[in-house]
Amino acid sequence: MFSKIVETSYQIEKIKVLYIDSDDDYIESALEILKNYFENIVVSTSSDDATLNLEKNHFDFILVDIKISNYAGIELVKKIKERYEDVLIVFFSEFDSHDYLLESMKLEVDGYIFKPIDLVQFNTVIEKITDKLSCKFQLLNNVNYLNQYVDIVDNSTIISKTDIDGNITYVNDKFCNITGYNRAELIGKSHNILKYKDNPDEFYKDMWRTIKVEKKEWHGIIKNVSKTGKIYYMKATIKPLLDTDGNIVEFIAFRDSLNLILDxxxxxxxxxxxxxxxxxxxxxxxxxxxxxxxxxxxxxxxxxxxxxxxxxxxxxxxxxxxxxxxxxxxxxxxxxxxxxxxxxxxxxxxxxxxxxxxxxxxxxxxxxxxxxxxxxxxxxxxxxxxxxxxxxxxxxxxxxxxxxxxxxxxxxxxNQEAKKNFEIIKMVKIALDNYKIVSYFQPIINNRTKEIEKYESLVRLINENGDVISPFDFLNVSKKGNYYNKITSRVLENSFKMLDFVNTKLSINLSALDIEKEQTREEIFTLLDKYKEQNNRIVFELLEDENVKDFRSIKYFIKKVKRKGVMIAIDDFGAGYSNFERLLDFEPDILKIDGSLVKNIEKDDYSKNIIETIVSFAKKQNILTIAEYVENETIFNLLNEMGVDYSQGYYFGKPEALEKKH
CATH class of the missing domain: 3.30.70.270 (Reverse transcriptase/Diguanylate cyclase domain)
Structure with missing residues (x-):
């Protein structure tokens, strides 16, 4: 990891801010706060003046009133986004600007500051912007440093590169020195030229499986033989280099000489x-x-x-x-x-x-x-x-x-943490072996009829004492072992079996980790074929995840299951606006509104306004909405008034065991 190179004072001097607003009172108030963060601020009071300033200067951050000259703020930002890809943009908006907010969502701006000014909210947004700009400046500097680091590494470490077939394409001087071969003797050859005859085949199979099939970094000790027959040990790190589509381009290996004796x-x-x-x-x-x-x-x-x-x-x-x-x-x-x-x-x-x-x-x-x-x-x-x-x-x-x-x-x-994790893994294994990974089901009601139309399948573990364990206490630790996908498999099996006992739709949670696993996808399609007459009763809830590795396979999975009649829901929607583009790609049937917004709507106008915006957008797109964490009648009534279609929470029912349903 690179160290943090850019100091705060250096950032402030470099950041150029354009503030666009036609309201003199707000300009004065906002400038007082902005000057605490930035030194170089230019103010424009109209769209035309802002355009002139943009032609003369490069700006890193733009704060723009969303309603300046009616929709001029929206149109101006559209032009800025087309022309300046790296500029950060924040909208100044009033709470009641629902139509403007809907339009602005499509622009994927970097934040919103609401009028009248709330100092805490204003400062929070500006601090996030300065963090993003800090990362940008660090990146520019790191590229410069990186080229220098490459020279240092090349002069201090034994390095080689190979193509996807394992043929050597590059070696540095240190590699030649320790192996006794010159470059002409190595380039184009397999690394087998250095292989020690007694090394087990399984060792190399494991290494190639790690770097070529799993596309992961491999670490280990390699025993090699030089041109003169001298045996030497190397502490090696081999990493596959991937293109932007995730395809392996080549492999690079870094080695340190070791005198390792296993005795x-x-x-x-x-x-x-x-x-x-x-x-x-x-x-x-x-x-x-x-x-x-x-x-x-x-x-x-x-x-x-x-x-x-x-x-x-x-x-x-x-x-x-x-x-x-x-x-x-x-x-x-x-x-x-x-x-x-x-x-x-x-x-x-x-x-x-x-x-x-x-x-x-x-x-x-x-x-x-x-x-x-x-x-x-x-x-x-x-x-x-x-x-x-x-x-x-x-x-x-x-x-x-x-x-x-x-x-x-x-x-x-x-080391209590290590012991605890071991005990959890042991508990999960015992539960899997004894079919004690079970599904509990929580009702989802139609807000208009107050009738149960869906159940969400929620995983639980029954330990050896008969206690019901929440996924919070075992799911994350299970990901470290080879048990997470087995848990998903058991949940899928439990959920599809439930189709024979209820007449409602069933919601099943799937993470990116689940969908990216080929074995899990195959199991899902096997179950869908087995229950093909019931596919229209299945809903897959997808959790928003910025760490998705294989976005294309997820899109393909969604299209394939939707063709079979399965509905797609986006879980925890509304935590941020960054998911709008992904939302268009997923084409969901249902949005599950983030519970942190729902539970605050009695007191928090911001949460209420965000939910109203989501509902308004969803209705225009013919997407159904479900509110989670509906804990009391007041919250339910507020959601119903906003036009939310479905509710889920303890007010209507807790998750219950399978046998308690039918």
């Missing part, structure tokens, strides 16, 4: 004996015996070896241990000359905490199965009884569920 206890003790002062760290995979209960011995052995191969890559970059030893039963040792570590003036405990965090944050994937591993550490410094002390410390740490233990120090930190 046993005898060699470890010999190495300690040879050195006068050593730092020894013992590493234990937390609850390793639990893996043996879940998986067979072959798979556990594979996990142990793969973790060993990746262990060095989890170490903080500030210091890499040269020697790693496997001791069996998920236990490893790291050894180094303590003086080498001490020279770097690194805080050892902080270093080990980062090491533990790196392991916790990573996912070890083998043959499509993801392992969310955590570790416990014990460390000791010295020469005599070093291994015995560290081993005793590790046993204490394991017994007390402690993460880092110095064998001669009683201060030990407990």
């Amino acid at each position: 046993d206890k005898k060699h470890l003790l010999n190495k300690i004996e040879l050195n006068k002062l050593s730092l020894l760290i013992l590493v234990q995979i937390q609850e390793f015996d639990m893996l043996e209960k879940f998986y067979n011995i072959v798979k556990v052995d594979q996990v142990e070896k793969t973790f060993a191969s990746n262990l060095v890559s989890y170490l903080p970059a500030s210091f890499i241990f040269e020697d790693v030893y496997t001791l069996g039963d998920g236990r490893y040792a790291l050894l180094t000359d303590y003086r080498n570590f001490e020279k770097l003036e690194i805080n050892l405990h902080d270093y080990l905490e980062d090491f533990v965090k790196n392991v916790t944050d990573s996912i070890l994937e083998i043959d499509g199965i993801e392992y969310d591993l955590n570790i416990i550490l014990s460390y000791s410094c010295g020469k005599y009884s070093l291994y015995e002390d560290a081993k005793a410390g590790l046993e204490v740490a394991i017994a007390k569920n402690k993460v880092i233990n110095y064998s001669n120090d009683s201060s030990i930190k407990i």
Whole structure:
């Protein structure tokens, strides 16, 4: 990550603001606030004057009265957006400007400030604008720095590039030096020219699956052989480079030379004996015996070896241990000359905490199965009884569920988060195995008739004690393992079965993560074919997500299911205006109004006005609206008066178990 290069004072000097308003009173008030943020402000009191100013100067940020000369503000912004793609625009608007707001939504501006001026709301919007401009200036500077960084990296790291078939297209001088080959001998050749004969085929299959099929970054230790036959180890990072459509263009690999030895206890003790002062760290995979209960011995052995191969890559970059030893039963040792570590003036405990965090944050994937591993550490410094002390410390740490233990120090930190996550994953696995991932159903009523016309399917987990667990307590953690898609599969199965017991429509939540997974899409279409006579009773609720990776596959999925009669709803709509373009692409049948707006409408005019705007827009587009979080009669009556079509919330019914319905 690049550091923050642009200082605030530098930003203020560079930012040029154009403020367009014909109301002298508001100009004076707004300028007082704007001058707290910007130094270079130009005021225009008409659309024509603003056009002249735009021709003479480049502006970074434009604040424009939406109603200036009737629709002139809207038309002016249309022209600005066509001509100046990178300018940020905020509309000044009164609360009752519904028609103007509807028109402005299509322009995808960067914010709204409402009249009369609310200082908190005004400052919030302006601060967001300054943040965006700060990012823009940082980007320009970073491009300049990036070119310099490329030269630094090329001179300090072993680098190669290959095409999509694995043929070498580029190597730097350091690569040639360590391999013993010159460029002419390497370019156009496969990396197999460096392959050590005893490396397992599974190792390379895993690497290629990661970078070519999954298009992810791969980290690991590679054992290679040079032109002269010398064996050497490399700590490697291989990354696929993608074009804007997500297609792999080439692969780039960064390597650091390592003297890595995966050895046993005898060699470890010999190495300690040879050195006068050593730092020894013992590493234990937390609850390793639990893996043996879940998986067979072959798979556990594979996990142990793969973790060993990746262990060095989890170490903080500030210091890499040269020697790693496997001791069996998920236990490893790291050894180094303590003086080498001490020279770097690194805080050892902080270093080990980062090491533990790196392991916790990573996912070890083998043959499509993801392992969310955590570790416990014990460390000791010295020469005599070093291994015995560290081993005793590790046993204490394991017994007390402690993460880092110095064998001669009683201060030990407990990694409660790691333990909790492991317990959640274990709970989810048990629930899946015992069909305790269930669906609860919450009614959605027609505001006009007050009759139930739909149910929304909501996932729940029943634990071993019979307690009903909310998705808030397990769904996010499940995404770290290989269980999230299994949960989705169970929810789909439960929901479609419900079609045989109710006559209403059924709403099923789908995330971008669900739709982007090919296996989940195939399962959905299999169920739709099985229940083809009931497809018109299915509604898929899509949660707005700015982190969508494969937007085209989602659009294609929507078109395909709609052709089968399925309805599409956009969940949590109204949190921002940025979703308008996506809304047009999705062509939804239903908008579910964001609950944070609904629950505030009794007191908050802003929320009320936004909902009225959404309803007005939806009716013009023949889109139905559903309000969530309808908790009382007052909220329901207000929504009904606004023209919202459906309501969902505790006022009409809580989510209930399947068997309670019919």
